[in-house]
Amino acid sequence: MSQRKALKIIVIAQFLGTSLWFAGNAAAPQFSAVLGEENLIGWITSAVQFGFILGTLTFAIFSIPDRYKPSDVFFFSAVMAAAFNLLLAVIPPSFWVLISGRFLVGFFLAGIYPVGMKIAADYFEKGLGMALGFLVGALVLGTASPHLIASLDFNVSWKLIFWSTSLFAILGGAMVGFFVPDGPYRKPLGQFDWNLIPSLLKIDSLKSAATGYFGHMWELYTFWAFCPALILYFQDGSNPSNLTSFIAFSVIGIGGISCAIGGWFSEKYSSRSVALFALAGSGICCLAVLLIPEGSIWIWISFLLIWGILVTADSPQFSTLVAQSVPAEFKGTALTLVNCAGFALTIFSIALADFLLGKLEIQEILALLAIGPVFGIVGFLYFDKKKRLSTKASSSI
Structure with a gap:
């Protein structure tokens, strides 16, 4: 199969599969009414995130994306995630059924998002940055979709949301499982090795790329989570909520x-x-948020759009550097492990921002996110320099 055809299938399949990620968010208002529970979005989002973190940790420890055919892992994970997603539409709803279901969806998403990047890496030795740019871009659009749904005021049944996203995921899994063979650069890992992860953690080029990615993740999800609050703050309640949702979707x-x-x-x-x-x-945008005058909302929208452009553009490139930092037979494990740690970091970043809410202004909280990029750049350059010095020393021997 050609690189271009494989990439098209993987991008579409990944978008369909990751539609499960935010299905619960889109259905949260109706679940709140059915269960008589308020503030379910926080619980739903956290359940998926924790499930994804545990899933990626499990997949990384047992080197599942490298030991087994990645297209089979993608297909199996998509079917399992779809099944637990659909379960919420066919059994009587309750709070713990909802949270457990979303957790298990997150767990099996670990076999879709990072494994999709692994499959792309098996097809692209050159041009991987461009390939992952499209893959991560599909995930970002999926992340924004609940805000678009909210802005359109669709009154869609929550059962229809779960049925449709489950069917999308199964379709995406089948596209990869049946139509994407192993890429030409895949090198399967022979057997399970408890020492693999400790060995990977000694690679300076991996530590360099991973540190940059961690700095990016510290900022990214907290910016996304608090973006609607920042928009509301500067609207001063003068615009309808569906406009706020549409601006958030755009950003x-x-x-x-x-x-x-x-x-x-x-x-x-x-x-x-x-x-x-x-x-x-x-x-720079993290710090500039303190300097933008409280004038026209359009100044703020323009600024947030610029921030939205910059805050995600580095993600696929750091993932590319992660994949390129290790031997081909370890790419899946490295990508999954770094994803695990990066998403775990978002939990602490969002929790800190939530703790500071009410103690600081919203723009002051977002300004503190600059800690992530500073840490990421310094760490990236430090380990990158170590790698270069080590390579130079080895070549001089």
Whole structure:
């Protein structure tokens, strides 16, 4: 199969599969009415995140994406995630059924998102930054979709949401499982090795890429989570809620486009350059949020759109650097492990921001997110320098 055809299938399949991620968010208002529970979105989102973290940790520890055929792992994970998603529509709803179901959906999403990147890495030795730009862009658009649904005031049954997203996921899984063979650069890992992860953690190029990714993740999900609150703050209640949702969709969704554009630039300049430029740019936005005058809402919308572009463009490029930092037979494990740690970090970042809410202004809270880009850039350059010195020393022997 050609690279281009494989990439098209993987991108579409990944978008369909990851539609499960935010199905619960889209159905949260109706679940709140059915269960008589308020503030379910926080519980639903956290359940999926924790499930994904545990899932990626499990997949990484047992090297599942590298030991087994990745397209089979993708298909099996999509079917299982779809099944637990659909379960919420066919059994009597309750709070713990909802949270357990979303947790298990998150667990099996670990076999869709990072494994999709692993499959792309098996097809692209060159041009991987561009390929992952499209893949991550599809995930970003999926992330933004609940805000679009909210802005359109659709009154769709929550059961229809779960049925449709489950069917989408199964379709996506089948597309990869039946139509995407192993890529030409895949090297299967022979047997399970408890020492694999400790060995990977000694690689300076992996630590460099992973540290940059962690700095990016510290900022990304907290920015997305608090973006609607920032928009509301500067609207001063003067605009309807559906407009706020549409602005939030635009700010988050534009990042999907920037991921693809960043992938194109990575071909011309390198993944390293694009990743560092975007991370530095989004870090500057963290601080600039304190300096933007409280004037026209359009100034703020323009600023947030720029931030939305920069805050995501580095993600696929850091993932590209992760995949390129290890031997081919370890790519799936490395990508899954770094995803696990990165998403775990978002829990602490969001929790800290939530703790500070009410103690600081919303723009002051978001300004503190600059800690992530600063840490990411410094750590990236430190380990990158260690790698270069080590390579130079080895070549001089």
